[in-house]
Amino acid sequence: MRIGVVTFPGSLDDGDAARAARIAGADVVRLWHGDPDLHGVDAVVLPGGFSYGDALRCGAIARFAPAMDSIVDAARGGLPVLGICNGFQILCEAHLLPGALTRNQHLHFRNRDQFLRVESTDTAWTNSFTAGQEILIPVKNGEGCYVADQRTLDQLEAEGRVVARYIRGNPNGSQRDIAAITNEAGNVVGIMPHPEHAVEALTGPSLDGLGFFTSVLRALAGSSAGANAGGHQ
């Protein structure tokens, strides 16, 4: 399976995302923001960082990158896409996910190891977890406060689209402790903390992050066998 990792000007975590995908067993294809060709990848990761220097708003300019045009179209057709941190911001700006990420309520950049509870295991990126599983992965953001109107929040909850919530402390003031959400189809997931930094004992607080990457490989193996493993109910 080929997982594409997009590099924007200002991406920081593209190397770690590629490494995590490789450790999970994927063939990694490095994609460039200026190239609309997705080179036949089976899934895409939008990595963390500060694309275009966060000019205007985080993710606002990356959304219009030539690679993003192709990714938005492909995601609407079912391509699994994981946006991590800045990638989550880009997915919201591109309207693939509802809501927005705003300045941390306390105004401080926050980086620490963070406990999350995985709440939806029906997505292409979380099917290797068990519902309610508590995981520990790093969080590091200045603009990670998830906001949406009450109707959208209620809809996300009702449809089981809150993928993960912060537990044992909310690092940024996100509404309803939301750390990760998915689209209606379950193929697009945005997550603020960084699973790609928790895939090796040497450098991470756990190996919990690996589950996101093994999940998509499982979803892809399932869909190539004819099952709709990436589907979301």
Next chain:
Amino acid sequence: MARVVVDVMLKPEILDPQGQAVANALPRLGVTDVTSVRIGRRIEIEFEGAPDLDRAREIADKLLANPVIEDFTIHVHEDAAAEVA
């Protein structure tokens, strides 16, 4: 000069922690009668020809503001209008 000004503000229901931080600092200046501070962004766009409000509105809607969390208003820059007149 054909300049259009776009003012972008967080929607009233969206918390503005920067504005709150400024409001909380004001008593240190001896200012105690301010009840709220909200911070927004002013963007000036210059067109080659006449100011085009419709184009500016489209630019603001697509890029300059995020309609999920922000509202915007646009107007032709007054000094520029005076120069034209």
